[in-house]
Amino acid sequence: MQLFHARPCRGILRTCAALLIGAAAIFAAHAQKSYDTGATDTTIKIGHLVPYSGPVSAYGTIGKSAGAWFDKVNAEGGINGRKVQFISLDDAYTPSKTVEQARKLVEQDEVLLLFGTLGTAHNMAIRRYMNARKVPQLFVASGATRFGDPKDFPWTMGWQPTYQTEGLIYAEHILKTRPDAKIAILMQNDDFGKDFLKGFLDGLGDKARRMVVAQSTYEVTDPTIDSQMVNLKASGADTFFNISTPKFAAQAIRKAADIGWKPTQYLSSVSMSVSAVIKPAGYENAQGVISATYLRDPADERWKNTRELEDYKAFMARYYPGGDVMDSNNVLGYSSAQTLEHVLRQAGDNLTRENIMKIAANLSLTLPMLYPGIDVKTSANDFYPIERMQLLRFAGTRFEPVGPVMGR
Template identity: 65%
Template sequence: MRIQSTSRRALVVSAALALSLGSVYAQKKYDPGASDTEIKIGNILPYSGPASAYGTIGKAAAAYIAQVNAQGGVNGRKINFISVDDAYSPPKTVEMTRKLVEQEEVLAIFLPLGTTGNLAIQKYMNAKKVPQLFVGSGASRFGDVKENPWTIGWQPTNRAEAMAYAQYILKNSPNAKIAVLMQNDDFGKDYQKGLLEGLGDKAKTMVVSQQTYETTDPTVDSQIVAMKGSGADTLVILTTPKFAAMAVKKTDEIGWKPTRFLVSSANSVGSVLKPAGLEAAKGIISATYLRDPTDPATQATKEYQDYAACMKQYYPGGDVSDALNVLGYTAAQTLVHTLKQAGDNLTRENVMKQALSLNTTLPMLQPGITVQTDASNAYPIEKMQLIQFNGTRYEKFGGMFGGK
């Protein structure tokens, strides 16, 4: 009788264990691009073309992902990171997006770079219900989750950044004569809108010259000369890295010494200011949400040392002083954090849910800046710090601006 009783208990325990294990396995949910062993993530960047300087972002992101994979992956799964080149051409962005979604069957497309390219694919991504995750653009429309629930931004918005420059000018140089150099597309226009909104009614009298360029233009020399001729004493550079370097170099060559503002997406010391000439770049005002990898105080931190070690091992050809590499590394950390939160429920719907449920800090963000989202807020990073280039590196000045 005792044996029978023990047997019954064993059967009960076995049944309970089976039910428990069955419950665990039942919780695993996968959409295309996910399995017990792999998470397939797509990425689109300009490795060629007029904005090829941004290509290093993808290589730095791949370096961090390689490190994560070497340490066991995310919840036991390796990230299969498929990064493709769109040459900063919207038709090519569309082509590469379709390839990643329909042929590669990625779970999500992460950090697709460029305002115009992302606008070209946004409707498709939302119709397909594939996450357009942590878009590499500061256009404010990429955080409008009511209109596009499968799209989420990452960096602070272009409009908020440009408004901060406008407010600084109004406070410190209320009689400034402003010249604006801008890329003639949605990227430049978004920044321009923020600048004009920030200047308010005074924009009509303060802005004395607005010059545009196309991404196919060989130089912006004629635009710089024209702006100098306008009598402007303040220059706002709303460009991508290649053209920012040209603008900084040309202003120096013709002896024009305006107060210069340079957008954060083109303020890298390594890929912009060094090619332009560090002395020529002295005094430039910009903004950042990332730690400056050229700052000795940053270099003394464990956060920087971890970043540098990752770069050394997994992207040895990359420039650790290039802020674009810090961007790629940090954005990839946001992706990994999101996938960890998703656990074994690796559906596209849950990945978006987790991307809209973030509350964390990341090592190479400026101290005091966090990554926060919720169901109605798809702007993960909203604060920025004003900085000025001293001829060697950027120094903080003024304070932070923006939300949370």
């Protein structure tokens, strides 16, 4: 009788063991997936803010090109099987509106992270909020140095080269090529302009007092900068540093020509778009303008027939046909979105905000439309992904390289 009962007991035990092992395997499979708000088995919600309206609405195309990239990603199966829901809102380049829209994205739309929010003052307005909520404020579309402070603001990271780095590069070039220059500066009166100015003055060092003969500022709500340009010309300056956003950059280049002022011009890279700035200013008025880049210019004949440019053009034709393929702002949206895609793919099934920041702080990659010799690198102590630039000079209808890649 004992043997009779022992056999079924052993069978039951084996069955129970198999069930337990199966249940454990199912549990383990689920346990391997870790999500924070904004991520599920099927979806990743990304928040984005850019001025689609207002005085710098030319930047709105950055949001459209980034969104188009995620349309492409979704059409090809998404990221690790998950579709990206890219929620891009207009803040009209107004910091108070940025705060309102960021809160909506985090608290109502429940995004996993904010990506590519544009503007220095605008990102400053939400930085403490984002860090208090421990929501990634990732790949900020501003070159402000303060967006690379992992100690005090570990949830905020920039993407493009800092304005101070760019300012230093221009100063170094002036000291090398025009040591006796008399410099006039036009500056947007906000954190963007002040950060650029600091890098530039630091680069000039103790020569700044002698070399800078005039400075003038403008507000983003000003209709024109005509009076500022007249005053800068009157200073006798032979070198002009134009720290402005696209609308005002185009106005400044055109006004300099209208009043017969022909200084050597340095133009902040945020406004070097041929289609959005140089063309409206007049090609003839922009000859010799010096700027810097970290991206390939799609209008540059040197990239013609390259795989990188052909892929970019094919992407624009299919996913953003209404966009200007020659606008460098679209290259920015395309490239920064590729960086975020890389981070999200690396995260796999561990889509927690903490893991996303960990991956973002351990990058080493190249992107197809970055300028050759420039890459994306970060570490736990280095939240500046791109730190090198190439000087360019406008000639004919395009910018041409000047010297080697500069920076760290």
